[in-house]
Amino acid sequence: METKEVKYLLQRYFNGESTLAEERQLEKYFQTGKVADELKEYAGFFGGISELSQNERDAQLEEEIMDFILETESKEKTKYRRLWQTVTGIAATVIIVIGGLLFYQQGDQQFDDTFDNPEEAYAYAEQTLGYISAKYNKGMTGMASLSNFGKLSEAAEPMQKGVRPVNEYLKMVEKMRKD
Incomplete structure (x- = not known):
């Protein structure tokens, strides 16, 4: 490139009128090392x-690499x-299937009789109901001391009504036993 042409491009560059292609021509010219003394x-x-533009290219390359990573x-x-x-879906499915199979197998088992003799079963049931009735009656006598608390006795009334048939049944069993 001739010196006159380079001077013209420099003037356009410093006036802010140069194009990108002209700026690249100037960069190439000054990088060749064959630069006129003036x-x-x-x-x-x-x-x-050119170093700055190289740094910009390096920064762009770095950004592209980071984006890729x-x-x-x-x-x-x-x-x-x-x-x-x-994997977790498969594991959950396996657990559900195994649980279902175990539940199904246990559901098929019949209840085993704990007593071979019905009279023993009847005596045990009678003993258990007597125990429950005694505990209930003991609790109710303790509640009698709280009779001045009207709300409390009103709250216990439904419970007393529910236990009355059990007490009557036990009395009937006692009568049958004595007869």
Whole structure:
């Protein structure tokens, strides 16, 4: 490139009228090392600009590399997340199936008789009901001391009504036993 042409491009550059292609021509000219003596003062300036543009290119390259890395990591995380969801879904299904089978097998078992003799069963039931009745009556006598608390006795009344048939049944059993 001739010195006259370079001077013209420099003038356009410093006036802010140069195009990107003209600026690249100037950068290339000053990077060749074959610079006219009268233009050597601009060599450092355009060398610095080319370094800056190289740094910009490096920054862009760095950003592109980081974007690629982040995208790859995201894909891997998504892959592992899907794998984890699949594995946990399968495990949950297996647990539900095993639980259902165990429940079904236990549901088929009949209740075993704990007494071979019905008279023993009757005596045991009578003893248990007597025990419950005694505890209930003891609690009710303790509640009698709280009779001045009207609300409390009103709250216990439904319970007393519910236990009356049990007490009557026990009395009837006692009569049958004595007869």
